Amino acid sequence: QLQASGGGLVQAGGSLRLSCAASGRTFSSYHMGWFRQAPGKEREFVGAINWSGGNTYYADSVKGRFTISRDNAKNTVDLQMNILKPEDTAVYYCAAQSVYGGIWPPSKRHEYAYWGQGTLVTVSS
Numbered sequence: 576q577l578q579a580s581g582g583g584l585v586q587a588g589g590s591l592r593l594s595c596a597a598s599g600r601t602f603s604s605y606h607m608g609w610f611r612q613a614p615g616k617e618r619e620f621v622g623a624i625n626w627s628g629g630n631t632y633y634a635d636s637v638k639g640r641f642t643i644s645r646d647n648a649k650n651t652v653d654l655q656m657n658i659l660k661p662e663d664t665a666v667y668y669c670a671a672q673s674v675y676g677g678i679w680p681p682s683k684r685h686e687y688a689y690w691g692q693g694t695l696v697t698v699s700s
Contacts, residue, residue: 579669582694585659589698593654595669595691603627605689606672606681607645607652611665612693618668620682624652625674632680637663659698666693 581593595607608623622633624643631643637656645652652669670687677686 577669577671577689577691579667579691579694582667582696584697584699587659587661587698587700589659590655590657591659591696593656593667593669593694593696595652595654597650597652597671599650602650603647604674606674606677606679607643608670608672608681608687609643609652609654610668610670610684611663611696612668613662613665616665618684620684621654621667623672623680623682625679630679632682634682656696659696661698661700664696664698666695668693 576598579595585591606625609621610618612618620634622643624631624645628645640658642655669691671689672681672687
């Protein structure tokens with residue numbers, strides 16, 4: 576089970592940190608990803624981090640502004656978002672892909688087996 580938190584309202588240019596907590600004892604067996612869905616749009620890939628935290632991959636739209644990190648001891652994965660823009664407004668979801676049989680980097684929705692409930696980020700101009 577995945578639980579995302581940390582969303583809220585922030586001004587353009589500001590920062591926000593999202594966190595995703597996972598239950599279970601096999602967290603390090605999963606690559607973790609973040610997706611987002613803006614109103615009226617398809618859910619899109621934001622970025623991913625591999626099982627060890629040693630490798631990350633980002634969508635071009637957030638590269639250089641967003642950073643994903645994870646703590647396997649705490650079963651958490653974070654999304655640090657800087658220099659936020661109004662177009663970053665969306666519901667943000669964390670997701671998990673098993674390292675067994677999966678490919679890296681996992682950037683498609685169907686590659687993830689487990690999803691959190693989403694947390695809303697609103698960036699005002």
